[in-house]
Amino acid sequence: MSEPFDNTAGPLTTESGAPVSNNNQSEAAGVGGPLLIQDQVLLEKLAHFNRERIPERVVHARGAGAYGTFTVTADVTKYTRAKFLSQVGKETETFLRFSTVAGNLGSADAVRDPRGFALKFYTEDGNYDLVGNNTPVFFIRDTIKFPDFIHTQKRDPYTGSQEADNVWDFWGLSPESTHQVTWLFGDRGIPASLRHMDGFGSHTYQWVNEAGEQFWVKYHFKTDQGIKNLTSEEAAVLAGQDPDSHQRDLRESIERGDFPSWTVQVQIMPAAEAASYKFNPFDLTKVWLNADYPRITIGKLELNRNPENVFAEVEQSIFSPAHFVPGIGPSPDKMLQGRLFAYGDAHRYRVGANADHLPVNRPHATESRNGNRDGYYYDGRHGGQKNYEPNSFGGPYETGQPLWAPVQVNGATGEWETPKHSLDDDYVQAGYLYNLMTEPEKERLIANLAGFIAKVSRDDIAERAIANFAKADEDYGKRLAAAVAELRA
DSSP: OOOOOOTTOOBOOTTTTTSSSSSOOOOOOSOOOOOTTTTTTHHHHHHHHHTOOOOOOOSSSSSEEEEEEHHHHHOOEEEEEOOOGTTTTTEEEEEEEESSSSSOOTTOSSSSSEEEEEEEEEEEEEEEEEEEEEEOSSSSSGGGHHHHHHHSSSOTTTTTOOOHHHHHHHHHHHHHHHHHHHHSSSSGGGGOOGGSOOOOOOOOOOOTTTTEEEEEEEEEEEEEEEEOOHHHHHHHHHHHHHHTHHHHHHHHHHHHHHHHHHEEEEEEEEGGGGTSSSOOOOTOOOOTTTSSOOOOEEOOOOEEEESSSSSIIIIIIOOOOOOOTEEOOOOSHHHHHHHHHHHHHHHHHOOOOGGGSTTTTOOOSSSOOOOOOSSTOEEEETTTTOOOSSSSSSSSOOOOOOOSSOOOOOSSSSSOOOOOTTTTSSSHHHHHHHHHOOOOHHHHHHHHHHHHTTTSHHHHHHHHHHHOOOOOOHHHHHHHHHHHHHHHO
């Protein structure tokens, strides 16, 4: 005998709350007749179904997320006045979204691609969003090239597929990408899971203490589970057998109480040292050498709660590097500067002008107070409050206290190249990275790169791409050239 239905939820209703008498047969004009437009249950279901999806993210479309806590483990008050960092032992609720970059919403997890590492801190001074990747660097240093770069990673307008010609044509003509490409095609290019990879703020940010002293900072999240990666061969099998492998692993690990965690570290540079550092400290294609600015452990990040609804909390979650709190601000990093606009603009288009009102996005430890009203999905939360400032009706007021410190600028406006420092070029750090690798790691790097470059249809594009790696390291270039030649023979 079958178990009885659990009817404790009450009767099924329409969106307006009216009970539904029949959810299995549409209303028809007689037995076997055509359906009737008066069947509002049917029309409501179909109309809502047609509108269930929102535009997917242009990049970082495929993602997984979880809630957690960030706990301060070291005193950093001499560097920043951010309240959520003000006391050892202090805990702040967080939401972390992982993602691949180039793939569509339905693509596989186990692919060679950077991973987004977008972290929201629900602080008492509002939400602080730290938007980074699982690599400390990126392919380009100026946001104006971002649409061009992403177009090469997406589907070709003629073939409808990703094309090796487009990818390597752009990378070959953009030698600043050599460092990140070396990261991407090395062993860490395909993480075994989201739990077994590091995260980075990637950009340089400003910290300001109570005295107004400025520091430049880079964030590092070192996985406590250890680094684990997949080879190209392992990933190809896994992506075909289980496209949701990374999302499932994260969810199931939290369900069984195996909460993933990361040790949070920062590199801190006094603001006065930026101008004379050997590399431009605001260039996203470069790292700061640990020997120059050692990593300092400041906290622990743990993920311990899964979302209840993936669409509501992961797909509709929004992150913007413009979401700062007092004591933290931007730097002159050209990629960061463009993203301060682009991320918020993308979310207003994709989710709507009131995306910040959704539970996953709104502040949890304080409330938002401003004159923004109306638009799609406005919930009327402000009631009859005045929507202008200043007002004499008890409305919110400006504080006169900037979140971050001003940065001195001078010179004429113009489309300037990123300033070069003493050791700046597009190849040196890629060479450093290559020479940090073991011989087996180098062999896999060469094989991964060669397998992709060999798909290029034009010799000049392949040769230009190889030449960039040769400028990073002579051995690197020679071995890659030989491997590509063998595959193209």
